[in-house]
Amino acid sequence: MNRVVLFAATNLDTDGNTWTDRGKPEKVVAARMTALAKAATAAIRASEDTSAVNGEPRAAHVTGESFFVPQLQDFDFVIHIASKYSHARRKKRHDEPKFKNIEIQQVISQNNSTQLARLFAEDVQSIYGDAILWFWDNEDMSNVAGLWNPAVTAQRTFKVKPGWNSVPVKRKVGERREDKGVDIMVNKEAAYNEMKRLGEELVSEIDINR
Known part of the structure; x- marks a missing residue:
């Protein structure tokens, strides 16, 4: 139990620890996920109750997409990746008609670009270790957010x-x-x-929230 902080069981993984063994995600992240899940459930139930009373469709109150929009201001800092190294630019143009071969070439090019952003995220994670909890979307790679770990970075006696x-x-x-x-x-x-x-040019700006 000391190694597993979250169970995610499926019909193919009845143990539920294939992806969460060896302390992944961190306990603080798992606790946050649990809190968000409870809040989302409460919001949906409250919306259903309101809809039942007023006779309004549930979509008028809560949409599924709204639960997956990250609130970046909750992080201590956010590193914004330049658009040419992320999928942010592709999302803006996904409705434009394209030839299939051109679309495939663009996807390959964008995957190579986001690979650089992922390598950067992995580098800073390796450099700062447990001092910072890192968060990013491997598919999008438009932002790399971080939380300073107070248990590691709090004021302490001098050490080398x-x-x-x-x-x-x-x-x-x-x-x-x-x-x-x-x-x-x-x-x-x-x-x-x-x-x-x-x-360097991968980073467009860094927002510091606290």
Whole structure:
């Protein structure tokens, strides 16, 4: 049980841990997914109750698509990938008529472009390790969002190579009187600059929410 935080059973996978073994997704992500599922269920039930009373169609209140629109402001920061390296541009033109061979060539080209974005996302995930929880859509790759892990990046006693860019801070008064040294905390501004420099033209901008 220490390795599995989420069960997703199907008729082909009765154990339900094929994709969730070895601590994937992280416990905090699984908890968030559970909370969102409960909120979505409550919203649908409330909509059905309202529709039953007013005699209105359910679609007037809740649509299935609305549950899958990400709220990017909930993340600590969002890295926006340039449109030519994501599928965002393709979505805007999916209704335009195309010859089949041209469409196939464009899909292959776009897959190669998004591969670069995926490699970038995997690179920053490898660099920052547990300090940041990362989120992205492998199919779209238009945004790479992150949450700073307070359990890892909170103010702490100085140590060599903490695993992230740090900055010294004055220790709070009353804490460990016998030790008059300094603590360190994550240097977020420097980390964002590192991400921007690593991504170069892949990154169009970085939105910092907190």
